Amino acid sequence: MSSRAHLVPAALAVWATALAGLLWTWWAGVAIGLTMAVVGGVALRRWPPAAVAIAVVGPVAACWIGAQLHESAHHPLRSAAGHGGLTAVRLELSDRPRGLRAAGFGSRAGGVDLVLIRAAVVDDGGRVVVLAPAPAWQELLPGQQVLARGTLAPAKSGELTVAMLRVRGPPREVTPAPVWQRAAEALRVGLRDASGTLDPEPAGLLPALVVGDTSGLSPRVVDEFRTSGLAHVLAVSGANLAILCGAVLLLLRLLHFGPRGCAAGGMAALVGFVVLAGPEPSVLRAAVMGAVALLALVLGRERSALPALAAGVVVLVLHDPQLAVDPGFGLSVVATAALVLLAPQWSGGLRDRGVPVGLAEALAVPAAAHLATAPLVAGISGQVSLVAVAANLLVAPVVAPATVLGVLAAVVAQVHLDTARFVVEVAGPAAWWLITVGRHAAAVPGAAVAWPEGWTGGLLLVGAVVVAYGVFRLRRLRVLVVAVAAGVAVVLVPVGVVAPRWPVPGWAVVACDVGQGDAVVLATAERDRAVLVDTGPDPGPVLACLSRLGVRRVPLVVLSHLHADHIGGLAGVLAERGVGAVAVGPSRQPEWAWKEVTALARSAGVEVVELGLGQRLSWPGLELEVLGPRVVARGDENTAVNDASVVVRATTAAGRVLLTGDVELAGQAALLGGHVDLRADVLKVPHHGSRYSSPEFLAAVRPRVALVSVGADNRYGHPSGVLVDALEREGALLSRSDRDGDTAVLPGPEGPRVVRRGEPLTNGR
Numbered sequence: 001m002s003s004r005a006h007l008v009p010a011a012l013a014v015w016a017t018a019l020a021g022l023l024w025t026w027w028a029g030v031a032i033g034l035t036m037a038v039v040g041g042v043a044l045r046r047w048p049p050a051a052v053a054i055a056v057v058g059p060v061a062a063c064w065i066g067a068q069l070h071e072s073a074h075h076p077l078r079s080a081a082g083h084g085g086l087t088a089v090r091l092e093l094s095d096r097p098r099g100l101r102a103a104g105f106g107s108r109a110g111g112v113d114l115v116l117i118r119a120a121v122v123d124d125g126g127r128v129v130v131l132a133p134a135p136a137w138q139e140l141l142p143g144q145q146v147l148a149r150g151t152l153a154p155a156k157s158g159e160l161t162v163a164m165l166r167v168r169g170p171p172r173e174v175t176p177a178p179v180w181q182r183a184a185e186a187l188r189v190g191l192r193d194a195s196g197t198l199d200p201e202p203a204g205l206l207p208a209l210v211v212g213d214t215s216g217l218s219p220r221v222v223d224e225f226r227t228s229g230l231a232h233v234l235a236v237s238g239a240n241l242a243i244l245c246g247a248v249l250l251l252l253r254l255l256h257f258g259p260r261g262c263a264a265g266g267m268a269a270l271v272g273f274v275v276l277a278g279p280e281p282s283v284l285r286a287a288v289m290g291a292v293a294l295l296a297l298v299l300g301r302e303r304s305a306l307p308a309l310a311a312g313v314v315v316l317v318l319h320d321p322q323l324a325v326d327p328g329f330g331l332s333v334v335a336t337a338a339l340v341l342l343a344p345q346w347s348g349g350l351r352d353r354g355v356p357v358g359l360a361e362a363l364a365v366p367a368a369a370h371l372a373t374a375p376l377v378a379g380i381s382g383q384v385s386l387v388a389v390a391a392n393l394l395v396a397p398v399v400a401p402a403t404v405l406g407v408l409a410a411v412v413a414q415v416h417l418d419t420a421r422f423v424v425e426v427a428g429p430a431a432w433w434l435i436t437v438g439r440h441a442a443a444v445p446g447a448a449v450a451w452p453e454g455w456t457g458g459l460l461l462v463g464a465v466v467v468a469y470g471v472f473r474l475r476r477l478r479v480l481v482v483a484v485a486a487g488v489a490v491v492l493v494p495v496g497v498v499a500p501r502w503p504v505p506g507w508a509v510v511a512c513d514v515g516q517g518d519a520v521v522l523a524t525a526e527r528d529r530a531v532l533v534d535t536g537p538d539p540g541p542v543l544a545c546l547s548r549l550g551v552r553r554v555p556l557v558v559l560s561h562l563h564a565d566h567i568g569g570l571a572g573v574l575a576e577r578g579v580g581a582v583a584v585g586p587s588r589q590p591e592w593a594w595k596e597v598t599a600l601a602r603s604a605g606v607e608v609v610e611l612g613l614g615q616r617l618s619w620p621g622l623e624l625e626v627l628g629p630r631v632v633a634r635g636d637e638n639t640a641v642n643d644a645s646v647v648v649r650a651t652t653a654a655g656r657v658l659l660t661g662d663v664e665l666a667g668q669a670a671l672l673g674g675h676v677d678l679r680a681d682v683l684k685v686p687h688h689g690s691r692y693s694s695p696e697f698l699a700a701v702r703p704r705v706a707l708v709s710v711g712a713d714n715r716y717g718h719p720s721g722v723l724v725d726a727l728e729r730e731g732a733l734l735s736r737s738d739r740d741g742d743t744a745v746l747p748g749p750e751g752p753r754v755v756r757r758g759e760p761l762t763n764g765r
Contacts, residue, residue: 136170146171190413202431210406212236223540228441229388338372366392379458402430508654512545516711517565525621539572560661587644630670643667655681689719
């Protein structure tokens with residue numbers, strides 16, 4: 001073992017101690033540390049460096065981390081948070097505000113209503129998470145001190161955070177940001193301004209690619225990159241720093257700088273990138289990992305890289321034990337380890353088999369990174385991407401030039417904005433290619449398969465990879481395994497891709513699984529044409545649903561009302577499908593949503609029409625009748641907007657279908673009071689199955705099938721158990737998108753029948 005290789009068990013000791021302490025209690029970390037000391041003592045005679053590392057670093061880490069956990073557990077704010085009282089506290093921001101999309105109610109589709117900020121209490125250093133309104137807080141920078149007044153809430157278990165502070169008003173007594181933070185923000189603003197010369201999607205992607213600024217990214221792009229295994233491109237990582245510093249070193253070597261000059265230039269690039277991205281914990285850990293990646297790939301010293309990686313883990317986890325359970329940190333470390341340990345060997349093996357040097361590295365790097373991080377990704381996201389290696393291979397040639405040009409544009413924008421825009425235009429094709437690859441890879445049938453979440457899913461995938469590797473190492477079994485795999489592919493590919501099980505032939509209605517939102521597709525007699533009622537909170541899920549159904553033309557998009565979880569996918573539908581018109585009800589609230597709908601329709605050349613009470617529309621095999629709203633309440637309160645939902649009854653091949661939007665008690669009472677015939681075979685349950693549905697309304701409808709469009713683990717408690725019981729008493733067959741995924745309704749010999757696709761979305765939003 002080399003003189004510095006003992007840092008590897010030291011890193012494992014620190015990480016194990018921190019992980020044990022944070023997942024259970026501080027004393028668990030101490031117990032792990034003491035155990036490591038005993039193990040190190042036993043192993044001292046056989047492996048002296050490793051034994052010393054385990055015996056010394058483990059207990060030290062246990063004491064240090066245990067002290068922080070003990071202090072956090074007994075912080076005054078933690079006990080106060082249990083009572084949920086109001087408080088005023090002075091905070092220092094630890095990172096930049098991160099936008100949260102509250103899809104639903106009056107939230108702005110694709111926009112940001114709330115921000116999440118990590119901060120430290122100025123007096124005693126306790127960590128808090130601040131949930132605050134975006135307009136007043138999103139421009140703040142790390143290092144600024146503010147006086148915040150809000151309501152305390154308990155923090156999540158397994159964190160050093162002592163409480164969450166929910167703030168409604170603006171920050172008070174705000175101090176100026178440090179000069180380096182202001183410089184970093186000026187660079188980021190310059191990059192965003194220069195990127196505005198591109199189309200919206202590439203303009204949002206370039207800042208995300210360069211500095212991890214995802215504020216301008218559309219939800220559709222984020223979903224597609226996640227499915228295609230390209231999500232790492234949108235986060236600051238060691239790869240960004242390796243690319244930038246590698247470019248600087250290459251330039252300096254071409255200019256015949258010596259080793260010291262190259263080292264100084266590389267360090268300047270490293271520090272400059274930290275300033276550009278902002279010296280936050282995520283960026284700092286990326287700097288450490290980037291330095292390791294440079295050591296391994298640029299300098300070609302793999303033996304020194306592993307101890308350096310271990311040293312980085314030791315320092316960072318001791319500095320911030322919370323990193324032990326941070327997914328980004330785990331992914332960064334594991335990917336860098338793969339870059340150090342696997343990629344060089346795989347690349348060398350490919351070169352030995354006659355593969356050109358550049359192609360060998362291009363194949364080995366994404367394959368090694370994907371294989372190493374796949375268990376973590378599977379445990380975190382609950383899915384495994386089957387197209388990730390191919391997608392990463394396709395985008396690999398453009399990531400480096402786009403990153404370098406983006407950094408150059410950010411710097412040049414401080415001097416001359418038009419020149420920076422020209423640099424961005426040069427980077428534009430690379431950004432377009434990234435979006436194109438992500439979109440087409442995500443659209444591949446079976447691009448991502450569902451997988452168990454959490455520790456179980458991660459360990460299960462590790463086991464599968466190890467078994468597969470062991471089998472392929474046995475030459476006698478290799479041919480048999482390949483033959484079995486080929487046979488399975490021959491059987492399953494034609495069945496699952498060429499002639500997929502979904503959609504089921506003869507479907508009349510499909511309730512799309514779009515998370516916490518609504519999107520219902522009504523078939524016409526023409527195979528590729530259907531009417532769409534609502535579009536869900538994001539473009540990605542509704543477009544995926546339409547693609548699975550083979551719907552290319554949408555003669556009418558009906559927006560039941562203008563809340564974000566019903567109109568968020570409109571931009572994608574208008575862009576990707578042939579839309580005849582967009583129909584709305586009499587309500588124009590929220591005002592921002594009405595302006596957005598009209599602007600999107602105008603830019604797509606599509607007319608916006610208002611549906612009137614009693615109006616009928618028909619297509620071959622489909623007829624719509626407008627039954628409501630009977631009363632349009634004034635104001636933009638959530639309940640008023642919900643009760644103004646367009647209520648439509650559709651006559652389909654599977655029977656009558658009542659589509660109710662989010663109509664609540666007052667709207668339902670108006671329908672009942674208007675003596676409207678509400679009987680229907682299928683009910684799209686109002687408001688995602690909230691408790692605001694009256695028994696009289698359900699009795700008047702008397703549905704055989706009830707469709708609940710609801711997101712998994714949503715924070716609203718939908719669907720209500722009371723409502724579910726009421727529907728079951730009415731004898732309705734209940735289908736929920738959070739459990740069943742897309743649900744199709746078909747005609748049957750004794751009434752409508754239901755076929756569930758499964759594979760529901762895992763995020764309830």
